[in-house]
Amino acid sequence: MFSNILQTNTTQPADSTVNIVENIGETIGELADMPVKDILALLAENALHIGLKVLAAIVIYSVGAWLIQRVKKLLRKIMTRRNVEASLSSFILSFASITMTGLLLLVTIQTLGVDTSSIVALIAGSGLAIGMALSGTLQNFAGGMMILFFKPFKVGDYIETQGYEGTVHSIQITTTVIKTTDNKTIVLPNGGLSGSIINNYSTSEKRRCDWDISIEYGSDIEMAKNVLLEIVGRHKKVLQEPDKPFVALKSLADSAIIITCRVWVKREDYWDTFYAVNEEIYKELPKRGIGFPYPQMDVHIKNN
Template sequence: MNFLDGILFALFAEADKSAPLMVPDSVQKANFAETVRKLANLDVDQLLQNLLSESVWILIKVLIALAIYFVGRWIVRRIIHLLDAVCERRRVDVSLRSFLRNTVRVVFTLLLVLIVVSTLGVNVTSLIAVFSAATLAIGMALSGTAQNFAGGVMILLMKPYRIGDYISAQGQSGTVREIKLFSTVITTVDNQTIYIPNNSIATAIIDNYSTADVRRVDWTVGISYGDDVDTARRTILGMLAADPRVLREPAEPVVWVSALADSSVNLTVRVWTKNTDFWDVFFEYNERFYKELPAAGINFPFPQMDVHVKNE
């Protein structure tokens, strides 16, 4: 019992809890007179001394709590650093490492807050009960957040993509930079940062362009009717044969007639190249086809429409 509680107890100790609600005036006057007498006899010096003692103790507890907080933050950083070192030594997947780092930081920070609050004299048991009830209520209101957390766990277990992979999902394309507790962070080719909820991306169709070491590049080249298909094929294959980026495995480059379209004969060109060379090869040969095929007598037709007028 602190000093203020003792004062209140001394002032009202004589009150009978079992007394009736209605008290006679004489009794009320006697009680009031007794209260005035106790206040008049109150030792002010003792009161100030106790207040000063209480203030000093509260200040000490605040300083201890601050010390625990700053030391705890340093310990949490050291634990995360140690976790990174262990994961690096055991070659843990980068995506899982990022997820574990975020989870450990959140858990230990919550523990640190509870320790600091307990040091200040707050009943941690009651606080945990209130926090649990609030968590349940918030969890019901934010069920999507829990689903995003579960989606992040599924992504780490199934590993449809990792940090550094170039993916396309939910209408967005970019390089995976981080897998957080509730979202996946990707960076687009024009350096935009996009956050995709883990629940959405875990249940979506994901195109991962970084999984395989080699990829096939396809072009559709339309040539005019009447042009020599064999000449076009030899010219295209000659370009590709001189390029070391064009691989002979898993298959040789091919040129096929894929369609007899309305205005052109469409040739399909397929080659294999390393994943890192895909876009360079694709864009470079678009330009080379346009420049070098006409020199070999191959023309690119414009869209045409024959209109027949019938006079009646």
Template sequence: MENIQGLLDQAPDLIMTYGLKIVYAIVIFIIGKYIANVMKKLSFKMMDSRKVDPTVSSFVSNILWGLVFVFTIIATLGQLGIQTASLVAVIGAAGLAVGLALQGSLSNFAAGVLMVMFRPCRVGDYVEAAGTAGIVDEITIFSTKLRTPDNKVIIAPNSAMMDGTIVNYSTMGQRRVDLVIGVSYDADIAQTKAILAKVVEENQYVLKEPGYTIGLSELADSSVNFVVRPWVNTPDYWGAYFELLEQIKNALDAAGIGIPYPQMDLHVKELAQAS
């Protein structure tokens, strides 16, 4: 009973001592997290106001948030009376073991740093990489978020992005549309080329410079193939592609020039019946 009474007598002091430490620790954690979020937003806005590439701005602001948050955790534990020096040593040793176990994640992190430094692609670019293709929405520490034309979201590891070939369709302001048009062997070559040239020159997307190419490329099994290669602005590529095909088909039909398609001729022979 005397021990219990002694504890009850000490309870106010214990509550005052440890209760305040817990309250201070919670306050430090909340304030630290708030500061981390504010610094992330401010750093992004500052870099954005200076026209820094969004890829770099997002990556740096995420790194800054992580550093401030880690410092907040250490300060919170220190307020609770935990020896942070020994904790840092333990975290370092554990970090080495975790690092060996998470080699893939570390390689993703390193690849993310390389992507920010060398910038093979930027936010808003349409790229083909890591076995997929889409618009780059965000490059984070470990992964890259791609959005496909049919509005699916793909998360690709940064190491997969950097280990393979990256085809960036948005880097250059202009792209060439490559079309192969096959006509029948009965068609007049000069007339066909003139029709194709007229369609290309009147198309709303085709650029006057650097010009276009129309030429006979192949005498195929069932068709005479022409290549049609105009230049368009990169954002207009698919609009030009679909519209040119439709206009060429209509123009060839109007001129009576046939477009062959695979077909099979079947010859039936009658055998004389034995008498």
């Protein structure tokens, strides 16, 4: 009777408001006919029962909260030992904390005698609706997880992808930010980035500089090759390993002979060497009698 009000039924669905009011009215009527001594005994019995449930819930929550903190510390140590990216580490800790705390709250509420099936159904339905509304964001989120886990690049790397190139400034959960050489900030969605071709120039300590030089037909090929070797040989930043400077006739184009020149340099010396050699080639070859051709077109006029 009285316990029907003080306790929550965990197996039956809640009555309508009208039924609840009727039950309360009936209970009050029955209490009015009972002796005061019986009413006090009934209150004491139900108070003890509810008090034990509350005490059990407090103990479960306290122990659970302590265990969650221990698990978080253990996860933090593991990720620190394995040098996990800071952004990925922060996300994993937050996700684990929210998940474990949510489960702990459900267990605590269930200990009090409350039916949690409706709460779980509400959370599941909300999650499905949110997932459908944020499908693009979830794709970027999944891409971010793949980038942080497989590490095709890291902060500080110089990459080229999707028509952009620059230094990786930050890797976030849904986007990656790169800084171009002219200080532009490019924000790339991780969903497309994780599935695209990425050229990471920072994976090796050395890079190869390539030049394709067009010279006039009739020029002395050996002279041109020797001049190019002299130019790159004067640069202290040009390396002799893994290969020595290489010069060869690459192709015979419509209006020019194409000579290719390849040298290896340290990654940080790439652009300085590339631009400096470009300038010297332009200045030195004409001094040796080797000219650069202009686009030409032969026009034949026929008189009828």
